[in-house]
Amino acid sequence: MTGMTSSARPLLNRRLAEFGTTVFAEMSALAAATGSINLGQGFPDTDGPEEIREAAVRALRDGRGNQYPPGPGVPELRTAVAAHQQRRYGLSYDPDTEVLVTAGATEAIAAALLGLLEPGDEVVALEPYYDSYAACIAMAGGRRVPVTLRPHDGAFRLDLDELRAAVTDRTRLLLINTPHNPTGTVLTREELTAVAELAVERDLLVITDEVYEHLVYDDAVHIPLATLPGMRERTVTIGSAGKTFSFTGWKVGWITAAPGLVTAVRSAKQFLTYVASGPFQYAVAEALALPESFFTGFRAEMLARRDVLTAGLAQAGFTVFRPAGTYFVTTDIRPLGESDGFAFCRALPERAGVVAIPNAVFYDHRDEGAPFVRFAFCKQIPVLQEAAERLGKLAG
Numbered sequence: 001m002t003g004m005t006s007s008a009r010p011l012l013n014r015r016l017a018e019f020g021t022t023v024f025a026e027m028s029a030l031a032a033a034t035g036s037i038n039l040g041q042g043f044p045d046t047d048g049p050e051e052i053r054e055a056a057v058r059a060l061r062d063g064r065g066n067q068y069p070p071g072p073g074v075p076e077l078r079t080a081v082a083a084h085q086q087r088r089y090g091l092s093y094d095p096d097t098e099v100l101v102t103a104g105a106t107e108a109i110a111a112a113l114l115g116l117l118e119p120g121d122e123v124v125a126l127e128p129y130y131d132s133y134a135a136c137i138a139m140a141g142g143r144r145v146p147v148t149l150r151p152h153d154g155a156f157r158l159d160l161d162e163l164r165a166a167v168t169d170r171t172r173l174l175l176i177n178t179p180h181n182p183t184g185t186v187l188t189r190e191e192l193t194a195v196a197e198l199a200v201e202r203d204l205l206v207i208t209d210e211v212y213e214h215l216v217y218d219d220a221v222h223i224p225l226a227t228l229p230g231m232r233e234r235t236v237t238i239g240s241a242g243k244t245f246s247f248t249g250w251k252v253g254w255i256t257a258a259p260g261l262v263t264a265v266r267s268a269k270q271f272l273t274y275v276a277s278g279p280f281q282y283a284v285a286e287a288l289a290l291p292e293s294f295f296t297g298f299r300a301e302m303l304a305r306r307d308v309l310t311a312g313l314a315q316a317g318f319t320v321f322r323p324a325g326t327y328f329v330t331t332d333i334r335p336l337g338e339s340d341g342f343a344f345c346r347a348l349p350e351r352a353g354v355v356a357i358p359n360a361v362f363y364d365h366r367d368e369g370a371p372f373v374r375f376a377f378c379k380q381i382p383v384l385q386e387a388a389e390r391l392g393k394l395a396g
Helices: 023-036 050-061 075-089 104-116 131-139 161-166 190-202 242-246 257-268 278-288 292-316 341-351 380-395
Strands: 099-102 122-127 144-149 151-154 155-157 171-177 205-209 235-240 253-256 319-321 328-331 372-376
Touching: 023 341, 050 278, 075 099, 075 235, 075 253, 075 278, 099 104, 099 257, 104 131, 104 171, 104 205, 104 235, 104 253, 104 257, 131 144, 131 171, 131 319, 144 161, 161 190, 161 328, 171 190, 190 205, 235 242, 292 319, 292 380, 341 372, 341 380
Parallel strands: 122 144, 122 171, 171 205, 205 235
Antiparallel strands: 099 253, 151 155, 235 253, 319 328, 328 372
16 A cells, blocks of 8 residues: 655745745855855854864864753853853853853744743844844744834844834843844844833843844844843853854754743753753853953954955945944945845846845745845955955946
8 A cells, every 4th residue: 555645735834934945045056056155154264263163173072962961051161151141241140050052043942932932922033133033933933023124324124113103012022132133233222122112111021132242233132132231040041152152053042031031041951952061061151251452453354354244245336234233235236227135136146156145035025125135244354355256247
């Protein structure tokens, strides 16, 4: 007897039906197929500090982390995370009850949403948003409510009235990202104060993705939401080693939060990866203790790369939104006579030998993001100079 399958029911469950293969995979494959410079996916083309790589090797050789590490993360890393938060921001966290190590920030986001949401809960998120936000909200059975950042005076800004109007009796939490990917916006103290006041007034939880905390430029200042009045007990703060130390493949992230919130997140996280990245956790603990000169030097390097790429993009005819943070720059393609970011990015490798990401993938309101395209500048300066030269063909 042959097996039978039903064609009436889709194999993929309806919560994830809207999510196919990510555009990052599509564009990276396109870059490989065409030999283009990949300024789409946000990963550096050089490794981080040699001493931190050696710390990982040392941990491997010493047998530390080669078997399952502790569920909450190795004590050395939890202690280092707590010390980092105290040293930089004056936030005091107990390494044993208020720090949880995760498989990168992506798992931290997933576990936080799975652990804190009930089916039908609304999540207010800043649009455009990193694509895993939408998928993780869907997996948790929540309903996403976007509040759109829109161009104003050369940057993407949050409309505080729109944010307040988005909150209803069904809202469970706010999902905030600053410095913001993909727009490069860094929320101001005024904006964050309004977010905090709204959260306290409506008794909301907040998940704040701060993985680009060390990459802020010019006059921008990163202010952790948990430092504001009333927010320490209701905020889950997400950090990551990948962006700061240029080891994105290690997948080491963490959350800091009050004990009850950490317990809720851990309850979900233990059934995702349970644990991950054992030897790398020891290395990241050492990385977080690097002197301030490392962080200022890293920021200066990224600032120089930002300036090379933004100048090249402007020369090529794009409208450039100069990022105040992250290692991405958003551009408007309409001055080039284009309006469809998807079509533009799919044709760009053949036209100029460069790969970028259409910002529309980060929007529920695809029309809002249609003319915007994101480039990553976490590459070596000669690579960025070559990309700028290739993109100069568009101006002709």
